[in-house]
Amino acid sequence: MLHFSETCGREDIKDQIKSVASADPVHRKLFVRGLSRNTTSETLCDAFRVHGEIEEGAVIYDKATLRSRGYGFITYKHIESTQLALKAPSKLIDGRMAVCNLACEGLTGSSTTPDLPQRKVYIGGLSPEVTSEMLLNFFGRHGEIEEGSVAYDKDTNESRGFGFITFKTVEAAKKAIDDPQKSLGGRTVIAKLADSHKGRTAQTQLPSSMVPMALPMGPGYPHPGKAHPSTAPGGYVYPQMVAPYPDSSYSSPPAAPAPYQTQPQFPYPSASSMKDSFGPPPTTHMGMGGYPYYMAKQ
Incomplete structure (x- = not known):
């Protein structure tokens, strides 16, 4: 005592x-x-x-x-x-x-707290007219709310169409997600765990034919302005395969092929040699193929 x-x-x-x-x-x-x-x-x-x-x-x-x-x-x-x-x-x-x-x-x-991921709920598909107070009142029927609001744009202060609610218990959050009646502000809203929404990364999908693919550059790969190596870089095989000449078939390198035969060129007499007693030399004309021909002046 x-x-x-x-x-x-x-x-x-x-x-x-x-x-x-x-x-x-x-x-x-x-x-x-x-x-x-x-x-x-x-x-x-x-x-x-x-x-x-x-x-x-x-x-x-x-x-x-x-x-x-x-x-x-x-x-x-x-x-x-x-x-x-x-x-x-x-x-x-x-x-x-x-x-x-x-x-x-x-x-x-x-x-x-460790159970926060199971208590925080993402609410999507909200009407622009839905306020934070309306959101809290609607989901407050499932249990006590610790924190929550509609997400607003910082510049315009307009609703971004989604919000977050953190319930005090995991059971309340589960009830909010499982409740089939989710009509708020004239729309059916989406409710799911915030972490599952955050983990989804939106990526723009392009057709495979439009996706740029960078080819890996192996060590020693030739670059513009540099001498090319005599062998292919590691991991690469050139597609063209040229068979070498067998050494036993030629005692010396093969001769170059003969040039194409051309038609013999015939000399034409000069204009001075074609003078005769009848007057000046004949007039020269160009025929087909660029060959000249002569027409005696009448």
Whole structure:
């Protein structure tokens, strides 16, 4: 049985531990992710003020675009408030399910548990009118949701036609996938494990006749501007096979074939030698084949 003095002593130690822990903001600072692009620092603080007094809170913005980066930080004045917030880490803020954990843990909170691949579901085929809040309400019937939202384009802030939901249990995720009734926003949506969707890489298939194929270049393969080796490179055989002349058949290299026979060329008399007593030499004309013929002048 503890005496009053001993009980008071333990309470004092407990208070001292709390005081030391509270003095270090690392134990009071939360990292909040999954925020809507429209969430401001004020709306973020309003969502977490239910757990206690906030010392500091802010959404982080991109310096270049001045747009929200989808996460922020909350620092409570007392460590008890932080512990209460961690007991309910998921909060619906501006239509998106945000999740928090201790900032010192980074992304090593509940969202990276070993069973996460079995709890995170990809939702495809969404209508542009479906909001994150509609998505969460529709799939929330299968179980408690830890995190989820529609994927929006960063530039236009329009729906990209798909989203993700992380359930708190594997059983809830399985129910969402197996449920045959998946009509949302006038469309039948697709639900499957996010990892199975992520593993599929879209590749453009080309006909085999159109696929460029690079031939492997063996060592010593001849290149333009370089002397060709006397032998084929390793792994290659030239297709033309030329049979060598048998040495026993020729005592000397075979003679070159005789030139084609041509018709004899007949000389024609010069114009000066054809002068006669009747007058000037005959007129020269060119006949077929380029041969000249002569016609005496009458």
